Amino acid sequence: MSDSQVVVHGAAEGAHHEHLPYQRHHFETYAQQSDATNFAMWLFLLTEVMFFGGLFTAYLIYRNWYYPAFVQASHQLNIFWGTANTAVLISSSFTMAMAVWSAEVKKKSSLVLYLVITFILGLVFLGIKTIEYSEKIEKHHVPGFHYSLQSFVNPQSDPEVYKEYKDKPLPYDMARHTEIYFFLYFAMTGMHALHMIIGIAILGVMIFRARAGAYTTGHVTFVENFGLYWHFVDIIWIYLFPLLYLISRHQ
Amino acid sequence: MSAATIVSLPDQSTARIPRMNFMSKEKGLLSWLLTGDHKRIAMLYLVSITFFFFIGGALAGLIRLELLTPQSDLMATDTYNKVFSMHGIIMIFFFLVPSVPATIGNFLMPIMIGAKDLALPKINLLSWYLYMAAGILGLYAMATGGVDTGWTFTTPLSTHYLNTNVITTGLAIFIAGFSSIFTGLNFIVTIHKMRCPGMTWFRLPLFVWSNYAASILMVLGTPVLAITLVLVVLERTAGIGVFDPAKGGDPLLFQHLFWFYSHPAVYIMILPGMGVISETVSTFSRKRVFGYTAVAFSSVAIAVFGFFVWAHHMFIMGISNYSMLVFSLLTMLVAVPSAIKIFNWAFTLYKGSITFETPMLYSFGFMGLFTIGGLTGVFLASSGTDIHLTETYFIVAHFHFVMVGGMLMAFLAGVHFWWPKMTGRMYPEKISQLAALVTFIGFNFTFFPQFILGTLGMPRRYATYPPEFQVLNVFSTAGATILGVGYLLPILYLTWSLKYGEIAGDNPWQATGLEWQIQSPPLTENFPAIPIMDHEAYDYEWLEGQKEKVASVG
Numbered sequence: 001m002s003d004s005q006v007v008v009h010g011a012a013e014g015a016h017h018e019h020l021p022y023q024r025h026h027f028e029t030y031a032q033q034s035d036a037t038n039f040a041m042w043l044f045l046l047t048e049v050m051f052f053g054g055l056f057t058a059y060l061i062y063r064n065w066y067y068p069a070f071v072q073a074s075h076q077l078n079i080f081w082g083t084a085n086t087a088v089l090i091s092s093s094f095t096m097a098m099a100v101w102s103a104e105v106k107k108k109s110s111l112v113l114y115l116v117i118t119f120i121l122g123l124v125f126l127g128i129k130t131i132e133y134s135e136k137i138e139k140h141h142v143p144g145f146h147y148s149l150q151s152f153v154n155p156q157s158d159p160e161v162y163k164e165y166k167d168k169p170l171p172y173d174m175a176r177h178t179e180i181y182f183f184l185y186f187a188m189t190g191m192h193a194l195h196m197i198i199g200i201a202i203l204g205v206m207i208f209r210a211r212a213g214a215y216t217t218g219h220v221t222f223v224e225n226f227g228l229y230w231h232f233v234d235i236i237w238i239y240l241f242p243l244l245y246l247i248s249r250h251q
Numbered sequence: 252m253s254a255a256t257i258v259s260l261p262d263q264s265t266a267r268i269p270r271m272n273f274m275s276k277e278k279g280l281l282s283w284l285l286t287g288d289h290k291r292i293a294m295l296y297l298v299s300i301t302f303f304f305f306i307g308g309a310l311a312g313l314i315r316l317e318l319l320t321p322q323s324d325l326m327a328t329d330t331y332n333k334v335f336s337m338h339g340i341i342m343i344f345f346f347l348v349p350s351v352p353a354t355i356g357n358f359l360m361p362i363m364i365g366a367k368d369l370a371l372p373k374i375n376l377l378s379w380y381l382y383m384a385a386g387i388l389g390l391y392a393m394a395t396g397g398v399d400t401g402w403t404f405t406t407p408l409s410t411h412y413l414n415t416n417v418i419t420t421g422l423a424i425f426i427a428g429f430s431s432i433f434t435g436l437n438f439i440v441t442i443h444k445m446r447c448p449g450m451t452w453f454r455l456p457l458f459v460w461s462n463y464a465a466s467i468l469m470v471l472g473t474p475v476l477a478i479t480l481v482l483v484v485l486e487r488t489a490g491i492g493v494f495d496p497a498k499g500g501d502p503l504l505f506q507h508l509f510w511f512y513s514h515p516a517v518y519i520m521i522l523p524g525m526g527v528i529s530e531t532v533s534t535f536s537r538k539r540v541f542g543y544t545a546v547a548f549s550s551v552a553i554a555v556f557g558f559f560v561w562a563h564h565m566f567i568m569g570i571s572n573y574s575m576l577v578f579s580l581l582t583m584l585v586a587v588p589s590a591i592k593i594f595n596w597a598f599t600l601y602k603g604s605i606t607f608e609t610p611m612l613y614s615f616g617f618m619g620l621f622t623i624g625g626l627t628g629v630f631l632a633s634s635g636t637d638i639h640l641t642e643t644y645f646i647v648a649h650f651h652f653v654m655v656g657g658m659l660m661a662f663l664a665g666v667h668f669w670w671p672k673m674t675g676r677m678y679p680e681k682i683s684q685l686a687a688l689v690t691f692i693g694f695n696f697t698f699f700p701q702f703i704l705g706t707l708g709m710p711r712r713y714a715t716y717p718p719e720f721q722v723l724n725v726f727s728t729a730g731a732t733i734l735g736v737g738y739l740l741p742i743l744y745l746t747w748s749l750k751y752g753e754i755a756g757d758n759p760w761q762a763t764g765l766e767w768q769i770q771s772p773p774l775t776e777n778f779p780a781i782p783i784m785d786h787e788a789y790d791y792e793w794l795e796g797q798k799e800k801v802a803s804v805g
Contacts, residue, residue, distance in 0.1 A: 026368035027445075028781060036370040036444040043436045047474045054478035054508050058493060061504060144489030177499045183491040187482070 022219040034221045041225040045232045052191065052236055059184050059243060066177035068170055071248040072152050073181035075165045076141060078132055082245040085128045086237065092121035093234045096227050103223040106216040111223075115207045118230070122200040129193055136182070143183040149175045188240055195233045202226060257535065257606050260677065261756040268675040268754060272772040287372030288775055293358035294673070295379050296349060297666075301742070303345040303386060308738060310338035315697075315731040318724050323714040331714035332399035333415065339402030340420060344427045345386050347658055348516065351523035352469075353382070353434055355665045356462045358673060360438060362766040362773065363456050365447025365782045370440040378433035385427035392419035401712065403513070406494040406505040410486045418487055421480045428473045428480075431519070435469030438462055447765075449784035456764050456788050457546050461526030464550035468515040468522075468557060476512035479505065506568055510561035518557040520654060521621075522550055524661030525592055528614050531668050532596045534762040535611040536603025539789035542595045549588035556585045566637045575634045582632035589625050593618060608760075609680065612687035613664035620656025620694065624649060627702070642712075645705025648698045656694055663690070663741065670745065671759045672771045676752030679744050686744075690737030696730025763794050 020030050027033040063070045099114035139158070140148035151158040152175035155167040170178075206226065209215065215223045260266070273290045276282075283291055313334050317325040326334065361369055369375050392398060398420040400409040409417050442455070442463050482493055483505070492498025494505045533540045540546055562570055562578040570578075596618060605611070627649040631637045640646060670678050700723040709720050716724070758767040769778060786793040 024372075026366070026370075026372065026776070032444060036440050039444060040371055040374075040436060040440045043439055043470060047432055047436070047470055050471055051474035051478050054475050054482075057508070058482075058504060061501070062493075062499075065501075066499065143491040179491065180493060180499055183485075183493055187485065 020219070022217070034224075037221050037225060038228075041228050045228060048195075048232060048236075052188070055184065055188050055191065056239075056243075059188070062177070062180050062184065066174065066180065069152070069174050069177035070181050071251045072155070072165075072167050072170060072175075073178035073185075074244060074248040075161055075167060076136075076139070076151060076158075077185075077245045078135060079245055079249070081128050081132050082241060085125055086241050088121050088125050088128065089234050089237050092118050092125070093231050095121065096230045100220065100223050100227045103210075103215045103220040106218065108210065108213055108216045111216060112207060112210050115203060115210055119200060119203045119207060122196055122203065126193060126196060126200070129189065136186075141182050143179045143186065147179050147182075149178065152178050185244055188244070192233065192236050192240060195236070199226075199230055199233055202229075255604075255606050256608065257537070257604075257761050258608065258677075258680075258759050259756075259761060260753055260759055263753055266754040266756060268772070269770045269774075271774060272675070272770065273775045274772055276775045285376075287368065287376060289361050289369045289372065289375060290358050290673075290773065290775075292375050292379050293354050293356075296353040296357060296382070299379075299383060299386065300346050300349055300354060303341055304738075305742075306390070307338055307341035307346055308735065310334050310341065312731065312735060314338060315728040317714055318716070319728045321716050321718045321721055326714070328714045329399060332401075332712070333393075333397035335712060336399050336401050337393050337397055340389065340398070340424070342654075343402055343516070343520075344424050345382075345389065347520040347654060348427075348431055349382060349434070350520070350658065350662050351527060351665060352438065352462055352465060352519075353378070355527065355662075355669060356438065356458075356523055357434070359669060359766050360459055360462055361441060361445065362769070362777050363459050363764055364442060364445060365450050365765055365778065365784060366441060366445035367776045367778070367781070369437045370445055371437050374433050375437055378430045378437070381426050381430035381433070385423045385425075385430060388426065389420060389423035392416040392423060395419075403509065404480070404483055404505075406483065406486070406502045407496070410483060410494060418484050421484050425477050425480045428477045431469050432473045435466035435473075438466040439470065442466075447782050447784055451784075453544065453547070454784055454786075454788050455547075456526075457529035457540055457543065457550075458523075458526035460547040461522045461529070461550040464554040465519050465522040467551075467554050468519045471558070472512040472515040472519070475508055476516075479508040479512070482508075503565070503568060503570070506565050507561070510564045511558075514561040514564060515554075515557045517650075517653070518553050520658050522553060524617070524658040524665075525550065527661045527665035527668070528596060528617050529592075530762075530764070531610045531614045531664050532599050533789045534668070534760050535608060535614075536600050536605045537791055538599050538603040539787070539791070540595065541598035541601075542591070543788065545591050546595050549591040552588040553585060556581065556588065560585060563632055563637070566634050567641055579632055579634045583629055586625060586629055586632075593622055593625075607684070608667075609678070609683040609687050610664045610668035612684055613660045613667065613690075616687065616691045616694075617657055617660040617664065620652050620660065620691075624652030624654075624657055627652065640705060642710055643705035644701040644709045644711055647711050648701035648705060651698045651701070656698070660690070663687070666741070666745070668760070669766075670748070671755030672766055672773070674749055674752070675755055675772045676748050677755045677759060678741075678748045678752060682744050683741065686737055686740035689733060689740065693730050693733030693735070693737045697727050697734050698730070700724070700726045700730075761794065763789050763791060768797075 023030045023033055027036070095114045095117045099111055099118060102108075102111035102114055136142055139151060140146050141151075149172070151161065152167075152170045153172060154169055155162045155165075161167070169175075203226075206215075206223070210223075273288055274294075277286075283295065286292060313325070314331070317323065317331055317334075319325075323331060357369070357375065361367070393416075396416055398415045398417055399413060400415070400417060404417070404421065442459060446455075485491060486494055486500075492500045494500045494502050496502060529540050529546060560578060560582040562574055563582045566575055566579075627645070631640060631646060631649060667678055667683060670676075704720055704723050704727075707720065709716055755771055757770055760767065765782060765784070766773075768782075
């Protein structure tokens, strides 16, 4: 065969694409680019669902097996701080949505403002989480580290919780399974907090870039996709809050 | 073997490698390490997985040497435990899972669908760096004492009874998992969003379909493995007992979570290989793949069924009879789409003009060995026989027939088939045909005796065995030696061909895929202009028409 190639038909060879500055070279159009990156973000969130899915499965199985232990252990959680944190997180989702909108309508100052508020709300969430974790540490409810069954085999030794729930003492065999509850509590909220920390770090970078005007040029894909991530982390909490704090309150 | 061949090379005295191509575009180490080009990343992957393959292969050699005699004389029994564990871990996570998708798939999938690159080039590069980080961490774990849990990390063995590098190895696999998630994610996005005009779903080459199916498994399965390994690591460091029966945890939960990934992982490994076979069988019998749609959907069916069969790894672990019944039935169902593929390839061959170039020889090897591997899988799916055969050499032989006889053959078929496209040069045909034959013979010598050993009751994972099993083990070790030669040959002659191979030209196989209509090696942006797909896949008449057009214009 000679050098002549089997000719590949050129698509609209004459039509010179109008390339926007932020369009990457391997995409034909900017719409294709933002479509593809958006789709990729949704897929990534799907992998995150599967990631947390393993923990949710473990939670459901053990809750089923060790029901009394899970009920009493969940009474140890601080409903006030939990509710406050839910409110903080939902507000941060709202400000994040507003940030995406500001980027879309190219309002730089309001974009920066909303990003900063989201950033602060994220930090507040972590702060409250720290208060909750330190309560657990004080009561020796951290599994694996001098875990204490005192509050479950002898609920009256824990007057504040006892006042509210009047729990009956659990037999030792059941009481020790509260450790699994607390392990799952720490694993799930810990993974969630880790996602928050990553999110807050990215937000920090975004604030600087937004001030430099990077997202108000019409290229909003990054802000949009980060918004998806932030809402996803929020939704994980929306499932964690009832499962860990609420469903055993009246038992 | 007949002399008939479809190879058509340009006149060697005038032909040259195109001066502008993806390899010549930029020079220097950094231009490779920071590249976004899917073809360069594929080459990086190819070199790295070959490196890991030979480490895993060396460990396999040690295993076979130890099993030459009934006593443990080459190494102590706990060294043997580490050797087979590291063999499994390296071969599965650092060779088989990334083998076809990250190398051949990375190189060709974008070209096959008429795109300039994968949708997310930076994520693609990141996936290679994660792979390397994981690989180096894994080697570090091996060098500093190894791990002896087997590749399955069975709890509570891995969490409470062993003092080896479980945490380091677990982290290595965790990181490798993300490398594979990113590859899968990138593939799915690319196939959905980057197809060229006219490239409808049912015009995609079947290689793309099977990589798509494998990508779904990577994206949905791997995160579950990741969280499971996190739990194992936490259990070891903090001793929290989520898998520890002494503390009320459930070791079976680990099995469920682990096999929820690790059974689909088998299809992550085999599906891309099946895609390669569809391409080669069509090219070397000059026919459209019989039942294109059925083959395409069978890939997706394998991916879907693959998620509902994991508990067949747990028949002897105390799951209920009812779940045994259900999982047994579901497992047998997977045989249906696999059989659809095998039958359709056979019908593609029927009345085709078959030629026997190296990729085709490997493909025949695949079809025969995969069929045996697959059918013995049905034995193991029936819970009754499984209880007798599991944890014996029968199961070792079964999955090596599928993974080595199937996947590795397919990988080699693919590497030979697309070597001219990747490098612009042909591999030497005669010696590579010989290598394919040696591999096939060596493989059967190595693993067929293990079926017999298994039915006789020789358990897997022991360094010693009763003396009556020695004859068959000697056979197996002798076969492994031949197999080793079969794998060393390609490394030698493929490296040789990089400089001395014949110039391949654009389309040495007269194949129909878009990748064969461009220069070899391709340009960085693959196509001078984005193509329009105006014909079905595997349309040989279209190809003839193109040639006539060129002839009449020229």
